[in-house]
Amino acid sequence: MFRRAFWFTTGAAAGVWATTKVQRKLRSLAPDALAVRAADKAVKGGHRLKDFALDVRAGMAQRESELNDALGLDTPPPDQGPGLPTQARRPQLGSAHHRQGPDRPNDRNEDH
Template identity: 70%
Template sequence: MFRRTFWFSTGVAAGVWATTKVNRKLNQLTPESLAAQAADRAVLAGRRVKLFALDVREGMADREAALRDALGLTAAPGTRDDRELTARPGAHPLEPPYTVNNRTTGKEDH
């Protein structure tokens, strides 16, 4: 009698376990669940790419600082005179309203 009860209980437990396992797997394979998993993985991939980009930028800045120190350069990039734009008063609306180093950019008179 105890033997039958033991095997019956074991069979019920195995059935409950198998049913639970199958239901969990079916829930994982629903379209909504698959979409959520894909979105989570895309967000994770985006974070990894962002961290990689930040690491690359940091390495570039470190390397640039090392090169500037090695070459003895002290001026910050972008401070050269040829990059300064000044407004040109009374410019024609179709011409660029700025000059670069006192030269008008755009069409030149020949």
């Protein structure tokens, strides 16, 4: 009698466990659950990509600083003061940039 009760209880417990396991698996494979998991993975991937980009940017700044120090570009020349003069930094582009003439025969920037 006790044997039958033991095996009956064991079988019932195994059935409940298996049913619960199957129900959890079915819920995890539902479209809503899959969408939530995919969105979470996309967000985590975005965070990893952002962290990577920040690490690359920091490494670039550090390497640029090292190169500037090695080449002596951080210290301005003694006769120019701090930085380069404005004209040396960027050429001035005015109306002469768009003109046609013998010195620029292939310029196609014509105003019509």
